[in-house]
Amino acid sequence: MPLEVTLIDHARDPLQKLYGAYRTCYTPKTPAEVWGEIRAGRITPEAIREFVAERLKTGHASPLEQVVFWFGVSGVSRALSHQLVRHRIGISFEQQSQRYVKYKEERLDYVMPRSWAKVPGMAAEYDRLMREITRVYEDALAKGIPAEDARFVLPNATPTNFQIMVNFAELLHIADLRLCWRAQWEIRHLVALMRREVAKAIPELGAYLQPKCGDRRLGYCDEPRKDWERCPLGKVRPHKEQLLEVFRAHRGGDVAPLDEAHLRVVEDAGNEE
Ligand SMILES: Cc1cc2nc3c(=O)[nH]c(=O)nc-3n(C[C@H](O)[C@H](O)[C@H](O)COP(=O)(O)OP(=O)(O)OC[C@H]3O[C@@H](n4cnc5c(N)ncnc54)[C@H](O)[C@@H]3O)c2cc1C
Known part of the structure; x- marks a missing residue:
């Protein structure tokens, strides 16, 4: 059974929910007035998207708790769960x-990491052991051992939903x-599929689901430098120590100050806030 993720549902009109939550913080209007404007269509979807995108650049994260997602997940291992x-x-x-659930297959549909298949003979060994575990588990059930005790022989590879x-x-x-990249492959795969589901349903929010080094998150890696050097994303994302080195050099006057054109861009960005 392959790993499968379904977005069952999400909060209705999630961008409006975020707009309403953030707007309530920054306006003298009451929430009823804010929502009156939203529902009357006086705030265009474009204005809502832009307002939310600006707020998402800030550290004001608690309004994000007001948007909820429901996922169905199947075919993951107990190691992941x-x-x-x-x-x-x-x-x-x-x-x-x-x-309450008794496994009845001839050979339980265990999750097998790809690394086992890469070593000659080991996939067959894995399979042999899983068949044997299934046999003992089913024998235990057949001889009256309750499922809650029979399950003690089940391994981390047992699938779950x-x-x-x-x-x-x-x-x-x-x-x-x-x-x-430091997370374990199976949970990384699961979260990547969750991201795909959210991105399909609400692209404006899905785009923010990134590893912490992502340009919409921290923007740099704060893991040990040795891991960053080995990570494929390390080729495109800086390490925290590098940024601090540049900052120290800048403060010490070793880095050229920003020219006028750059300063204008920085000022304009500040004015938008
Ligand atoms: C790469 C990696 C390796 C790991 N290795 C191990 C390991 O070897 N052994 C092990 O036991 N675990 C390990 N973990 C699991 C890890 O220790 C945490 O249990 C897991 O990341 C979830 O914790 P969280 O704080 O992110 O919880 P969440 O519930 O996701 O936290 C959400 C937020 O709330 C904050 N928060 C949660 N609870 C509290 C609290 N009580 N007080 C204050 N703030 C709180 C968190 O800091 C976070 O900001 C690993 C995790 C990763 C990603």
């Missing part, structure tokens, strides 16, 4: 039970960590 459920703020899980509800702030945080 243990990592995923460590996220505890702004996320809620329902996971297939190993007490989830329904997840997560808010956008937490989804961004999960993408920061789990799309990073």
